[in-house]
Amino acid sequence: MADDTKSASDDKPRVPVSEPPAGAVFEPYESPAGGWGALHATANALREQSIVLKGSKALLSMNQPEGFDCPGCAWPDPKHTSSFEFCENGAKAVSFELTKRHVTREFFAAYTVTELAKHSDYWLEEQGRLTEPMRYDEATDHYVPVSWQQAFETVARHLHALESPDQADFYTSGRASNESAFLYQLFVRRFGTNNFPDCSNMCHEATSVGLPESIGIGKGTVLLEDFEATDAIFVIGQNPGTNSPRMMTELRNASRRGAPIVAINPLRERALERFAAPQAPIEMVTFSATRIASEYCQVSVGGDVAVLKGIMKFVLNAHDEALAAGDPPVLDLPFIQKHTLGFGELVKDIQNTSWDDILRVSGVSRGQIERMARIYIQAKSVIICFGMGLTQHRRGTEAVQQVANLLLMRGNFGRPGAGICPVRGHSNVQGDRTVGIDEKPSAEFLGQIEKAFGFRPPQHHGHSVVDSLQAMIDGRSKVFVGLGGNFAAATPDTEIVQAAMRRLSLTVGINTKLNRGHMVHGREALILPCLARSDIDTQATGRQSITVEDSMSMVHASAGLVEPPSASLKSEVAIICGMARATLPDSGIDWRTFEDDYNLIRDKIEEVFPHLFTEFNARIRVPGGFHLYNGPRELVWKTQTGRANFLICDGLAEDPAAQNPAALRLTTIRSHDQYNTTIYTLNDRYRGVFEGRMVVFMNAEDMADRRIEPNTPVELVSLVDPQVRRTVSGFKAHPYNIPRGSIAAYYPETNGLMPLSHHDPKSKTPSAKSIPVIAQLMAG
Numbered sequence: 001m002a003d004d005t006k007s008a009s010d011d012k013p014r015v016p017v018s019e020p021p022a023g024a025v026f027e028p029y030e031s032p033a034g035g036w037g038a039l040h041a042t043a044n045a046l047r048e049q050s051i052v053l054k055g056s057k058a059l060l061s062m063n064q065p066e067g068f069d070c071p072g073c074a075w076p077d078p079k080h081t082s083s084f085e086f087c088e089n090g091a092k093a094v095s096f097e098l099t100k101r102h103v104t105r106e107f108f109a110a111y112t113v114t115e116l117a118k119h120s121d122y123w124l125e126e127q128g129r130l131t132e133p134m135r136y137d138e139a140t141d142h143y144v145p146v147s148w149q150q151a152f153e154t155v156a157r158h159l160h161a162l163e164s165p166d167q168a169d170f171y172t173s174g175r176a177s178n179e180s181a182f183l184y185q186l187f188v189r190r191f192g193t194n195n196f197p198d199c200s201n202m203c204h205e206a207t208s209v210g211l212p213e214s215i216g217i218g219k220g221t222v223l224l225e226d227f228e229a230t231d232a233i234f235v236i237g238q239n240p241g242t243n244s245p246r247m248m249t250e251l252r253n254a255s256r257r258g259a260p261i262v263a264i265n266p267l268r269e270r271a272l273e274r275f276a277a278p279q280a281p282i283e284m285v286t287f288s289a290t291r292i293a294s295e296y297c298q299v300s301v302g303g304d305v306a307v308l309k310g311i312m313k314f315v316l317n318a319h320d321e322a323l324a325a326g327d328p329p330v331l332d333l334p335f336i337q338k339h340t341l342g343f344g345e346l347v348k349d350i351q352n353t354s355w356d357d358i359l360r361v362s363g364v365s366r367g368q369i370e371r372m373a374r375i376y377i378q379a380k381s382v383i384i385c386f387g388m389g390l391t392q393h394r395r396g397t398e399a400v401q402q403v404a405n406l407l408l409m410r411g412n413f414g415r416p417g418a419g420i421c422p423v424r425g426h427s428n429v430q431g432d433r434t435v436g437i438d439e440k441p442s443a444e445f446l447g448q449i450e451k452a453f454g455f456r457p458p459q460h461h462g463h464s465v466v467d468s469l470q471a472m473i474d475g476r477s478k479v480f481v482g483l484g485g486n487f488a489a490a491t492p493d494t495e496i497v498q499a500a501m502r503r504l505s506l507t508v509g510i511n512t513k514l515n516r517g518h519m520v521h522g523r524e525a526l527i528l529p530c531l532a533r534s535d536i537d538t539q540a541t542g543r544q545s546i547t548v549e550d551s552m553s554m555v556h557a558s559a560g561l562v563e564p565p566s567a568s569l570k571s572e573v574a575i576i577c578g579m580a581r582a583t584l585p586d587s588g589i590d591w592r593t594f595e596d597d598y599n600l601i602r603d604k605i606e607e608v609f610p611h612l613f614t615e616f617n618a619r620i621r622v623p624g625g626f627h628l629y630n631g632p633r634e635l636v637w638k639t640q641t642g643r644a645n646f647l648i649c650d651g652l653a654e655d656p657a658a659q660n661p662a663a664l665r666l667t668t669i670r671s672h673d674q675y676n677t678t679i680y681t682l683n684d685r686y687r688g689v690f691e692g693r694m695v696v697f698m699n700a701e702d703m704a705d706r707r708i709e710p711n712t713p714v715e716l717v718s719l720v721d722p723q724v725r726r727t728v729s730g731f732k733a734h735p736y737n738i739p740r741g742s743i744a745a746y747y748p749e750t751n752g753l754m755p756l757s758h759h760d761p762k763s764k765t766p767s768a769k770s771i772p773v774i775a776q777l778m779a780g
C-alpha cells in the first residue's frame with residue numbers, strides 16, 4: 001500500500017476493496033483503553049484510508065478555533081486550550097471523510113444495484129466518497145449520472161404529485177449543521193408538513209421528552225468546567241472510551257484528584273475500568289494507566305430503574321437515620337421545599353418498592369447499591385452522565401426522570417460541579433433540534449417562523465421516526481428525503497421497513513458515502529452527494545463556515561479546510577436551496593441569498609430565536625463560541641409547575657414479554673470500530689473481538705443451560721411480537737462477563753429483531769437496549 005500515501009492528486013480508479021471473510025476471532029485485550037493501542041489504531045486508520053499527509057494536517061486543525069468541528073461525537077472542546085486533543089475515534093471519523101477512495105460514475109456502471117445490494121454495509125461505505133449526483137434507472141438497474149438541476153426537478157415533481165405534503169417524510173441525521181437544518185425545516189414547513197423524523201428519535205429522545213417535565217429543559221445542565229469541580233461522577237449506560245473519547249480526559253482528571261466514579265453498565269467496558277492518556281508521557285512510557293471507575297456496577301440489561309430506585313431508597317433511609325441520630329440531614333430539604341414539587345409522591349413510590357424486587361430486577365447486590373448511595377451522599381456535588389444504555393428502553397423516559405429525581409434529592413443543580421449530563425451522539429444532533437427539526441413544534445416557534453418569513457407553517461404535528469416508518473408500511477407515505485444518515489439500516493424491524501421503503505415513489509439520500517439506504521430505494525431514487533465537515537465550502541460570497549451545538553449547549557463555528565473530493569459536490573445548504581427553488585418557485589423566500597452567504601441564514605436564526613441566538617454572527621467569531629441559556633443552571637425551572645418535578649416511574653419491570661422463562665434480554669451495542677451504521681473495521685479491540693461482528697456475548701452459565709458451546713453458531717428469535725417470526729442467525733456465541741439473563745450483540749445486525757411497536761410509548765424511542773429474545777443453536 002506504499003503508493004497510497006501520496007497526495008490526492010494521483011488518484012486512480014481503484015479496484016474496490018474486497019468483502020472481508022466472515023467469522024470472528026477472540027483474543028482478550030489486557031491493556032488499558034487509550035494508550036499505545038489507540039496510537040496504533042489512529043495510524044492504521046489514516047493509512048488504510050491513504051491519507052497520511054492530508055489527514056494529519058486536518059487532524060491538527062480539528063476542534064481548534066480556526067478549524068472544523070470533529071464530525072465524530074458531540075462532546076465539547078476545552079474552551080481555553082489550543083493544544084491538539086487526541087482522540088482515536090475522532091481520527092477515524094475524519095479519516096473516513098478524507099479517504100482517497102472515490103465512488104465514481106464508472107463504479108456505478110460496473111455494478112447493478114441488485115449486485116451492490118448483496119454487499120455488506122461495511123463494503124459499501126469502504127468504497128469511498130460519493131462524487132456526483134446519480135439517479136436510479138429502473139430499466140438497467142444502475143445508478144446513472146444526473147445533473148443537479150434535473151435532480152432538483154425530480155424532487156419537485158414527486159412532491160407536487162402528492163395528494164398532501166404529509167405524504168412525504170424528511171429525515172435528519174445529526175451531522176447536519178445548524179444552517180442546513182434551519183433551512184431544511186424552513187423548506188419543509190413552507191412545503192407544508194412537520195414530518196421531521198430525526199436520528200434523535202432513536203437516541204436521546206427520552207432525554208428530550210423526559211427532562212422538560214422534570215427540570216424544564218431537554219438538555220444537559222453541566223459545562224466542561226463542572227467536571228473539575230465535581231465530587232463524584234456517575235456514568236450510566238454510556239461507553240465514553242469508544243463513543244465520546246474526549247470525555248476520558250475529564251474522567252481521568254477527576255479520578256486522579258480522587259473524585260469517585262461510578263459506572264453502571266452490564267459490560268465491563270475497558271475505558272471505564274482503566275485508561276492511559278496518549279498525551280500523558282509518563283503513562284505512555286511506563287505502560288501504566290489511571291483507574292477510572294471506583295465502583296463498577298454490572299446491572300442486568302434493563303435494570304437501571306431498579307438500581308436508581310435502590311439508590312434513592314437507601315438515601316431516604318439514610319436521611320431518616322441521620323435525623324433520628326441527630327446528625328445533619330442527608331436530603332437537601334430547603335432545596336426540595338423551595339424548588340421542587342412531588343417529593344411526597346416519590347417517597348411513597350420508593351417506599352412501596354421492595355428490596356426484593358429491586359435486587360431481582362437490577363441483578364445487583366444490596367451491598368453494591370449501598371456503596372453507590374454512599375458515594376452519592378458523601379459528595380457535595382454530583383454529575384450524572386448517561387447514554388444509550390439508559391435511554392433506549394421501553395421505560396427510557398422514566399429512567400431519565402429517575403436520574404433527575406436522584407439529583408434533585410440533594411439539590412444537585414445550579415452550583416459548580418453538579419448537574420445532569422446526557423451525552424449526545426451525533427456532533428450536531430442537539431443543534432438540529434434547537435433550530436427547529438421537531439415534529440412537534442411549539443406554537444411559539446411556529447409563530448416566530450410566520451413573523452420572520454411571512455407564511456403560516458402547518459400547525460398539526462408530524463411524524464417521528466416510528467410514525468414515519470408506520471406511514472411507509474401503511475402506504476401513507478410516498479417520498480423519503482434523508483439529510484444525511486442511513487435510515488434504512490439504523491431503524492428497527494429491518495425486513496419489514498426495507499420492504500416498505502422499496503414501495504415508495506421517491507427516495508433521496510443527501511450523503512457523503514454510499515450506504516444501505518441507496519440500495520433500499522424507491523421506484524425513483526437520487527443520491528445527492530454533499531460536502532463533509534472537513535471540506536472547504538466556497539459559495540458566491542467566498543468561504544463559508546457553519547455552526548454546531550455540542551452536548552453542553554456550546555455553539556461554535558466550524559470551517560472545513562481540505563479540498564473536496566470532487567468539484568461536483570454541493571454543500572447541504574446548497575442542496576436544500578436547490579430543492580426548495582425547484583419545488584417552491586413562488587415561496588417568497590430568497591433561497592439564493594442564503595446559499596450565497598451563510599451569515600444571512602444565521603441572521604434569520606437569530607430573528608426566529610432572538611433570546612437564544614442574540615448577536616449570533618458576532619458571537620461565533622469569539623473562539624470557543626457561546627453558551628445557550630440554560631434555566632436549571634440558574635435554578636429557573638421552565639416546567640408547567642414553575643418548579644422542578646419529582647416524577648414517578650410506576651414499578652420496575654420494563655416489559656412483560658420477558659416473563660418467558662427462557663427469555664434473555666438482548667442489548668444492541670456499538671463496537672469500538674464503528675460509527676453507527678458505518679463500520680470502520682471488523683474489530684472491537686477492547687472487548688477482544690477481531691475480524692467479525694456476528695457475535696453474541698453471553699454469560700457462560702446461560703450458554704451451558706442452552707447447551708451452546710463457545711463459537712458455535714446460534715440464532716436469536718425475538719419474543720416481542722409472537723404474530724411475526726423475527727430471527728437473525730449465524731452469530732457466534734462468545735462466553736463473556738455479562739450478567740445472567742443479559743446478552744449483547746452489535747447494531748445494526750440485530751435491528752430485525754425489534755418490531756416497530758417495541759418502543760417507549762412516551763418518547764417513541766425504539767427499545768434497542770432491551771429486546772426479549774431466545775438464543776438457540778442453529779438447526780442442522
Ligand SMILES: Nc1nc2c(c(=O)[nH]1)N[C@H]1C(S)=C(S)[C@@H](COP(=O)(O)OP(=O)(O)OC[C@H]3O[C@@H](n4cnc5c(=O)[nH]c(N)nc54)[C@H](O)[C@@H]3O)O[C@H]1N2
Nearest residue numbers: 089237238239243301302387388389425426667674675676
Ligand atoms: N466512535 C463512535 N462514536 C460515536 C458513535 C459511534 O457509533 N461510534 N455513535 C454516536 C451516537 S449517534 C451516539 S447516540 C453515541 C452512543 O454512545 P453510547 O451512549 O455510549 O452508546 P452505546 O455504545 O450504544 O451503548 C452504551 C453503553 O450502554 C451499555 N448498556 C447496554 N444496555 C444497557 C442497560 O440496560 N443498562 C445500562 N446501564 N447500560 C447498558 C452498553 O454496554 C454500552 O457500554 O455515540 C456517538 N459517538
Ligand SMILES: Nc1nc2c(c(=O)[nH]1)N[C@H]1C(S)=C(S)[C@@H](COP(=O)(O)OP(=O)(O)OC[C@H]3O[C@@H](n4cnc5c(=O)[nH]c(N)nc54)[C@H](O)[C@@H]3O)O[C@H]1N2
Nearest residue numbers: 173203484485486490510511512513515668676677747768
Ligand atoms: N439496534 C440499534 N439501533 C440503533 C441504535 C442502537 O444503539 N441500536 N442507535 C440509534 C442511534 S443513537 C442513532 S443516532 C441512529 C443513527 O442513525 P443515522 O444517523 O441515520 O446513521 P449513521 O450511520 O450515523 O449515518 C451514516 C451515513 O451518514 C452520511 N454522512 C456522514 N457524514 C455526513 C455529512 O456530513 N453530511 C451528510 N449529509 N451525510 C453524512 C454517510 O453517507 C453515512 O453513510 O441509529 C439508531 N439505531
Ligand SMILES: [Mo]
Nearest residue numbers: 203204425426
Ligand atoms: Mo445517536
